[in-house]
Amino acid sequence: MPIVMDADRISRALTRIAHEIIERNQGVTDLALVGVRSRGVPLARRIAGVLADVSGEEVPTGALDITLYRDDLMRASVGPQPIVRKTEIPFSIDDRTIVLVDDVLYTGRTTRAALDALIDFGRPKSIQLVVLVDRGHRELPIKADYVGKNVPTARTETVQVRLQDLDGVDEVVVEAGE
Amino acid sequence: MSTAAATALSQKNLLGIADLSPEEIVLILDTADAMKEVGRRAIKKVPTLRGRTVVNLFFEPSTRTRTSFEIAEKRLSADTLNVAIGTSSVVKGETLVDTALNIEAMAPSMIVLRHASSGACHLLSRICKAAIINAGDGMHEHPTQALLDAFTIRERKGSLSGLKVAIFGDLLHSRVLRSNLLLLRKLGAEPWVCGPATLIPPGLVDMGVRVTTKVDEAVEGADVVMMLRIQLERMQGGYFPSLREYFRTFGMTEERVQRAKPDVIIMHPGPINRGVEIASEVADGPYSVILDQVANGVAVRMAVLYLLAGGVDDETVA
Numbered sequence: 001m002p003i004v005m006d007a008d009r010i011s012r013a014l015t016r017i018a019h020e021i022i023e024r025n026q027g028v029t030d031l032a033l034v035g036v037r038s039r040g041v042p043l044a045r046r047i048a049g050v051l052a053d054v055s056g057e058e059v060p061t062g063a064l065d066i067t068l069y070r071d072d073l074m075r076a077s078v079g080p081q082p083i084v085r086k087t088e089i090p091f092s093i094d095d096r097t098i099v100l101v102d103d104v105l106y107t108g109r110t111t112r113a114a115l116d117a118l119i120d121f122g123r124p125k126s127i128q129l130v131v132l133v134d135r136g137h138r139e140l141p142i143k144a145d146y147v148g149k150n151v152p153t154a155r156t157e158t159v160q161v162r163l164q165d166l167d168g169v170d171e172v173v174v175e176a177g178e
Numbered sequence: 179m180s181t182a183a184a185t186a187l188s189q190k191n192l193l194g195i196a197d198l199s200p201e202e203i204v205l206i207l208d209t210a211d212a213m214k215e216v217g218r219r220a221i222k223k224v225p226t227l228r229g230r231t232v233v234n235l236f237f238e239p240s241t242r243t244r245t246s247f248e249i250a251e252k253r254l255s256a257d258t259l260n261v262a263i264g265t266s267s268v269v270k271g272e273t274l275v276d277t278a279l280n281i282e283a284m285a286p287s288m289i290v291l292r293h294a295s296s297g298a299c300h301l302l303s304r305i306c307k308a309a310i311i312n313a314g315d316g317m318h319e320h321p322t323q324a325l326l327d328a329f330t331i332r333e334r335k336g337s338l339s340g341l342k343v344a345i346f347g348d349l350l351h352s353r354v355l356r357s358n359l360l361l362l363r364k365l366g367a368e369p370w371v372c373g374p375a376t377l378i379p380p381g382l383v384d385m386g387v388r389v390t391t392k393v394d395e396a397v398e399g400a401d402v403v404m405m406l407r408i409q410l411e412r413m414q415g416g417y418f419p420s421l422r423e424y425f426r427t428f429g430m431t432e433e434r435v436q437r438a439k440p441d442v443i444i445m446h447p448g449p450i451n452r453g454v455e456i457a458s459e460v461a462d463g464p465y466s467v468i469l470d471q472v473a474n475g476v477a478v479r480m481a482v483l484y485l486l487a488g489g490v491d492d493e494t495v496a
Binding site for chain 1: 185186187205208209211212213215216219220221223224225226227228229230254481484485487488489
């Protein structure tokens, strides 16, 4: 199982992305970060940390659970429901530029659900997308604005992002499917 | 029974707390936590149950529970249909089974049933493909009420484990009591019940419940005081001399509440009889969480609807 990103690489990618966010938005005014549960949340927090170091301003950061917006929820006739976790967006997203943060961009379906969920919270000025890994195989017309690393994969493979806060280690691993 | 967190409910229906494991109860409460946030949004609606139909079949009067279920269903984008007894074919003599079969023929995903007969939900669950949610059956169970009570306690106290929960009122006719006692025991709380001897059903001690007829003993050091409604409509038997005497002997007054812990919370499933089981100052007082219970009811019912909407593989059903 090849490690495609180690802790240093992840850290450098997040720092670069933070700088790109500042460059593209000419600062961090009216910016807010929203991490997609689970691993988008610690990633968003880390980017917020870099943004604060560089710009001297705190960027509001929230957490979004997209379970209730999934497009595969009610498709299967029977089966256990995915666990719903809390969405915490303790600020108004109206007229703000929302930077959505997720760990892996694959089919684009999670991002679609996240966009629908966000729009239910208000009317942001714009939404930009950060992903740590883009592994290809899009099924919807969705593209990331900031990418940590493009990782070509086969559909049979899985990409595991492990983060210190949740998994005790920072790494991105591509695993062969069965 | 495993101690690992449950990730799904093992049953297709919610007929009673008796069927739930402690882990399943925690799963429902955790899911309700997330659902509560939906109710705080400007747009209080998520698309989760789009295209699913839920029938609210109420054979007994209900404002709170029916409204609560209906709001929960609508917040999850289900199509809802209310069948109230007064305007249904039941008044023409149709049986419960026939009514249910006719509704079932229109292919709803779930039926929320309230009925005056204990076991009505079990009966329907055997003949219907739709998931059955018990919204109160006779003197048997009212599981979503117990779940919302537990949710409210957990929200205030962090956990139910080891809490002294003193329950007062009409213990004999209460499905709320039964569901609550089962749930409190499963989550490790220490329930006490108190009421006139004529209203204490047999068998409570076997459920691990402390029983007393002395209010002061039950209130002493309680973390939670839960009042049950004196069900005037079920009181033909002359269980106590008068409502005034009941209030004097068992009513929850400011003075009696003083014996409980300083951070006690006062609960009541509603509708409350002011001046019968509870004094107005207590019902409206600072430690009263009665309206929180109502608000939490929606979140808990959303959680139940969501978790049951996935159904259960036939193979996994024992």
